[in-house]
Amino acid sequence: MHAPSQAELLTLLSTGLAIVGLDGRVQWLNPALGEVLDVGPRTAVGQELTALMREPGLASQLTRTLSERRAFNLRGVTFGVARGREVTAxxxxxxxxEDRILVEVHALAPDLTPGGTPLSATLRGFAHEVKNPLAGLRGAAQLLERRVVEEDLRQLASMVIGEADRLAALADGLLRHRGAARIGPVNVHELLERLEGLVGAEADAPRLRHDYDPSLPDSLGDTDRLLQVLLNLTRNAGEAGAETITLRTRVEHGARLGERTVRAALRVDVVDDGRGVPDELRDSLFQPLVSGRPDGTGLGLALSREIALEHGGDLRYTSHPGETVFSLYLPMERPHD
Structure with a gap:
């Protein structure tokens, strides 16, 4: 198999890209941007970019990019595309x-949560920044997988590749206009087994215990995104000094989720014996950039709650030193049921 050329790699990227000439006409456009604009890449060639992306200030910005010979970033621009749709990117x-511009388009999810709350700019920025390091991480893991002989090391490299792919898909879903969750049946105990495998592979991981309700039916959700929530919670517990984490599953009847009460909700508790949530963070814990660690990003819990809300559920906590419980709630019925 031949190594992909640079042009082929650009075509495969999930980031929307176009090359525009001095006359403002498209010279090349990749499939990702074609999907955003509802136009085929070949059809787009020769058309004015301002006809494909109807935004009044775009033409002058292209001219300025060439005349000043420097890059410009525009955040949250809304423009019209085919069929009367609007895209924010x-x-x-x-x-x-001297006569060509590279245009990069990151379409944003306009309405991720059931209540219509847009995904925060901070989390979108995080998703954008994390994609390139993930690609490098995946490439390094692939090289290791090919070169190592020991089977256990090959399995670890394969796990890194799988996690890099999952996180890249998550980041892409937050950035792109089709960023809705891929809802399907989720066996929560199989999900927790997968979580255990990932946590157990980490150095100095806390002990994991089970307290499962074996009678639970499958729930509905996006498996990868829900796994991200549970990984965030278990890693936070470890960073808070937990020695033991208990994973508990229950059904809660008559649960209040947002503005509605559901007949039954699946509740997944992550219980730890760490230091607890500091008093000064209790009212702002789920806000972006709020962290109890000097080196923390403050994005993990904010993103986790976004995902819970996206599923029509919630993420809550109770905490005191020696026992902190983060509870992920997921409705066991579709919203129209």
Missing amino acids: DLTMQPID
């Missing part, structure tokens, strides 16, 4: 040479 325009 982050745009980057940078000169390639």
Whole structure:
């Protein structure tokens, strides 16, 4: 199998890209951007970009990019596309040479949560920044997988590749206009077994215990995103000094989730014996950039709650030193049931 060329790699990227000439016409466009604009890549060639992305200030911004010979970033720009749709995106325009501009388009999910709350700009920025390091991580793990002989090391490299793919898909889902969750049946105990495998592979991982309700039926959700929530919670517990984490599953009847009460909700508790949530963070714990650690990003819990809300559920906690419980609630019925 031949190694992909640079042009082939650009075509495969999930980031929308276009090359525009001095006359403002598209010289090349990749399938990802074609999907955003509802136009085929070949059809787009020769058309004015301003006809495909109807935004009044776009033409002058392209001219400015070439005249000043520097890149420009535009955040949260809304423009019209085919069939009367509107797209909101982050745009980057940078000169390639004297008469060509590379346009990068990151379409944003306009309405991720059931209540209509847009995904925060902080989390979108995080998703954008994490994609390139993930690609490098995946490539390094692939090299290791090919070169190591020991089977256990090959399995660890394969796990890194799988996790990099999952996180890249998560980041892409937060950035792209089709970022809705891929809802399907979820066996919560199989999900927790997968979580145990990942946590157990980490150095100095806390002990994991089970307290499961074996009678639970399958729930509905996006398996990868729910796994991300549970990983965030268990890692936070470890960073808070927990020696033991208990994973508990229950059914809660008559649960209040947002503005509605559901007949039954699946509750997954992550219980730890760590230091607990500091008093000064209790009212703002789920806000972006709020962290109890000097080196923390403050994005994990904010993202976790976004995902819970996206599923029509919630993420709550109770905490005191020696016992902190984070509870993920998921409705056991579809919203229209």
